[in-house]
Amino acid sequence: MTANSQRRVLLAKPRGYCAGVDRAVQTVEIALEKYGAPIYVRKQIVHNVHVVKTLEERGAIFVDETEEVPEGSIVVFSAHGVAPAVHEEAKGLDLRTIDATCPLVTKVHKEAVRFAAQDYDILLIGHEGHEEVIGTTGEAPDHIHLVDGPGDVANVTVRDPEKVAWLSQTTLSVDETIATVEKLRERFPKLMDPPSDDICYATQNRQVAVKEMAAQAQLVIVVGSTNSSNSVRLVEVAKEHGADSAYLVDYAEHIDPAWLEGVTTVGVTSGASVPDELVQEVLAWLAERGFGEAEEIESVEEHMRFSLPKELRKDLRITPV
16 A cells, blocks of 8 residues: 555534525625626625635625715625614615624514513623624623633623623634533523523534544644634644644645644634635645545535525515525
């Protein structure tokens, strides 16, 4: 047996686009077809360099703030969600809005509103500055306290330890979130749980697949962008569950051949905002270096689909699924 014949690639499944990302990207694509360019998008529609660049080439204009959108224009809100104040800003500028917020993020927003209405202190587990965290906090700014991981639990102060609830950013590490909740419960035994787990199904599924794959792979390559929280988490999960090394790359050309030295098994996956064409390019790059046909490691089947935003369905006369 030759050295090359011993080399193999494990390909995680599920990987790549989740239902919320697919919906958000489709929203911009369909808006461009229906209304014509330019279509403005507040923040990156999803956290992926390639997706943003591709949509820009088709006529999407990405802005950081609502006030950058010309009065009367169409603006799409990203999959990560926005605070109520942003909707008000858009209304004041007479903007036509299309809300592409992932329905799972919207669920967290509604939970924040409900807990705040019951006068709970809300401990939001998440990363400071992340768009999703900013949007959720905006739903109940006087009630929400950010908890950035288990190490931040000691810094939490609340009005009434008997009346505390937790929520989380949807794209976190499942294991770290569980550890944070356990620490919080040590401090606040009456801590109220959300009605259902806030970590999104796609984030969980991709992490489960990586755990299984990392146990067999010396090197794991995660396709995704550095500002993609769920992609960054996949790198961390791979290292924590058996891989000797794991790296995040936007494109195959970013892979360092030196990473392959002494490696016989490479695991490949991608974040929830990554189109599969980028993964296929990585597989082709590996094949050129003796790593042959990929073997899929499937942890769970995904069948989730989300309807397009109601603003688009109305104009397209689409019945929600």
